[in-house]
Amino acid sequence: MASPFRRPLAAGFALALGASIALAGCSRGSDAANNTASAAATTASGCADVVATSKAAVDKATATDATWDGPTTGPKAAAGKTIVYVAQSMQNPGVAGVATGLEEAAKTIGWTLKTIDGQGTPAGIQNAFNQALTLKPDGIIIGGFDPATTADQVKQANAGKIPLVGWQALATPGPSSDGKLFSNVTTKVEDVAKISADYIIAKSNGTAGVVIFTDSSIPFAEGKSQMIQKQLQTCSSVNVLKYSNIPLADVASRMPTETNALLSSLGDKWTYSVAINDVYFENATAAFRQAGKTAATAPVNVGAGDGDAAALTRIRTGDFQAATVPSPLRSEGWQIVDELNRAFAGEKASGYVPQIHVSTKDNATADNFWDPAGYQDAFKAIWGK
Template sequence: MRGFLLALACTWTLSVATAQGLLPVPASGAPVAAKDFLARAKRVVDAAARPAAPWNGPRNGPRAQSGKHIAVVAEDLRNGGILGVVDGVLEAARVIGWSVKIFDSAGAADLRQKMLANALASRPDGLIIAGGDVRTLLPGLRPFAEQSIPMVGWHVASRAGPVPGTPVAMNVSTDPLEVARVTALAAIAQSGGHAGVVIFTDTSFRIAQEKSDAMAAIVRACSGCTLLEVRDVAISHSQELMPRTTRALLAHYGPRWTCALAINDIYFDYAAPVLTQAGIPNAAMIMLSAGDGSEPAFLRIRTGTFQTGTVAEPLNLHGWQLVDEMNRLFAGDGVTGYVSPVHLVTADNIAVDSGDRLLYDPDNGYRDIYRRIWQRP
């Protein structure tokens, strides 16, 4: 799928024709004919929904650099994606022989720098940042850089790989724009090309802004779809904001609102109960998330409660990858730059790749491969 997407992709920040980047748009910038758009959307969605492919990541690298102490600074452990990644880090750390101390910023801006300072005071050998925006965190990261403490992160920038202009050697992530494209195209495919869409985002994070912009561009390019609104709701305040936001949107748009897209599953944790209380039938609203594949999201998909899909991150795998990237830095090697393929979870495929355990954990043997790389039993 990645090759197909890249072959069609253009720079999404320009005109509508290039912004949606996946499907042909006339030179005038007019939307694509509904039939052609829908057919191509289904091709992309079907490819993303296949079971996990065989492991295509690294198979060689340095053996375990034993006895390291790692600090993990988490943006907010209430976020299922961040929690899943931290769980993966802890699991991999036990295998490689490292100790880990976790510092939770709880989504509070005034705690981010404090948690970084506390992490530094723990005298770590390496720092893992789980969530957040690396450029916002830069003042607190400089003391780590001055002490030559290696740093890697998860979802700390809008692109996977090294983060230019920062001391973060590797941002572990799937391709955020590819995630956004698959999510929006899934909404179009599931609605038969007739979706009335509200998108939920958090503009305080660059990665969220770019994902929602990409989704909005694709919805606009669908001639039978309507982008009703892009609503900015802080993830850290979603519990208090989403119920009244959902009620306001229902009052304003009524039956025209048929699809909710979000940059994270957590928004739906608080929107779905309001829809149920309002008497909205499950079939009248579809919800799809461009990350991260939380346990409540899997439950909603499995039970048919509004949410029909999530482009789930391989959270546990990403935790193992963070540990492997850090191990390479300790050994004096470069990072791998590996980017996991995008995977769409729906009711049709939720039983595979550990979906029965309410998570996406690719059945590709990555744990055994990392153990062999590290020369650990």
């Protein structure tokens, strides 16, 4: 993360659904013969009900007309506030995307926003948080890192009655007593994991041979990939071929070699991949090309977060990624500002959990962001702006 499974600065990551596909069989074609064969295999396996349920979920998640389903009421804008965004790393596209939303929202509500870059290291993040506290702001945003890594700074903010709002700071959305966050803005990891697996089940008609890429050193990431595996296994004819543990810090160096090894050992059995973060596929594309693969013959790659611009570009251009589950980064920035405004007014957090979406070549847009329509107007109306 910026949260643990986002791209770390030290690895130099560039921190997702790309080739246009209508996969119906266990191979990567879209011809009628494959479709018929897959449907037969699915029926024989007793997975038809799972496939049907997965297809319905994917149809809903890929809809292009998703509108704002978040708060429409709340306190009017507090005047003259200063807030600080402590960013895990502004080289992390997810963190930077939220910063864009924060900047837009702060300007709209009439507040001063200061961003301090933690530069992707524990020491840098702690230093950035210390700087934030020195500024004595009205509110602080924990941008993509576990507040437990800055426990002393969190305690100081709590003691100073400075409201804290996280972005993907914890696995669970909403208020937190452990670390004392007024709210944590994030999608539900279980929803992201489920729809990622559902996409594979639906598009393969329940006949996929899957490799899962994860970072088992990070409990949050490991939990996410375990959820994905569990959902895949609800379809008995889906075969998890390999559970590949590659730490995020090593993705750039290890993913090309791992991709080559898997192509060699698994061959055509490997038809789908799912990773806890899109960055795994960023570092696999060269290996696919060197192996002579194309979008039609390579495994179909699915990112279980977080839909950064690089991933969405790969999806739009068919560059060895077919889908991702993007975070609505800009609208999450606006939600963070709204949550702080509720804290300043002495009200409860909104309780809103951002909706789940799946980006594919069919619905990805040229601006390489996804956000539900109407969120800006909704917040402006709440704030009286």
